[in-house]
Amino acid sequence: MPTLLIADDHPLFREALRGAIKRLLPTATLHEAEDTDGLYAMVEAEPDADLLLLDLNIPGANGFSALVYLRAHFPELPVVVVSAREEPAVMRRALDHGAMGFIPKSVDAQVLGEAIGQVLEGERWAPAAVANAPAADPDEQDVAARIRELTPQQFRVLQMLATGMLNKQIAFELGVAEATVKAHMSAILRKLGASNRTQAVLVAGRLAVDPPGGEGFDEDPAGETGGPG
16 A cells, blocks of 8 residues: 655645545545644654655755755655646756656646656656756755755754754754754755855855845854954
8 A cells, every 4th residue: 555745835736746645545544734843753754655746945945955855865766846837947957856757837637646656656757848947057966965964953953944943942952952053054064055144145145946146145153243344
C-alpha cells in the first residue's frame, strides 16, 4: 500500500491531488502539510513514503531551498514539484536540483494522474517544453551544494534568518540558548562562504525562484544589525 505525501498550502489543490491519487491508487495512504514546519515533521515521521508532491511556494520555503534540503537529507524520497509557475527555466531548475518531476497546477486530472503514475514507476515527468530550457547556472548549483552541507538545525536557522529574525528570536523559536544560535550562525557562514549574516541571506537567495539583486551590507557576523558597505 503506497504512502504519498502532499505539501501545499491551498486546500482546494490538496483536494484535487487527493482525488487524482485516489483514482490512480485507491489503497494509497495520504499525509498532508501546509507549511515547511509541517512538511519536515511529516517527512521525518514517514521515512519510507513513496512520493512527495511539493508546492514550490509552500510557506516557509525560499524558492528551491526546501527541495535542495529534502534531497540532501532524504535522498530515497522521490520529490515532484507542483507549481503555478510554468516557465520552462523554472521547471528545468527544479529538475537540476533533484526533483523527479514537475507538474504545473494548470494540468487536468488525467495528466496529473499520468504524471504521478510515471514517477512512481521510477521515471521522470515534466512538460515537453523543459527539454529546451537552460540548465541551472554553475553559481546556483554551487549554492545548492553548500546548502546541502548544512545540518537540519543549521538549515532551520538559515530559514529564520532569511525572514529577518534576530538571534534571540531564533533561540526562542528553537528552544535553545542564544549562544547555540551564534554557534550555528558561525557554521552557516563558514559553509556558505559568507562573511556576515546579510551575505548569507543573499547567497541562499540564489535559490529563489526569482533571485534578488542588489548589494549586500557589512555587519558583525554575530551581531544583529549592519550598515551599508
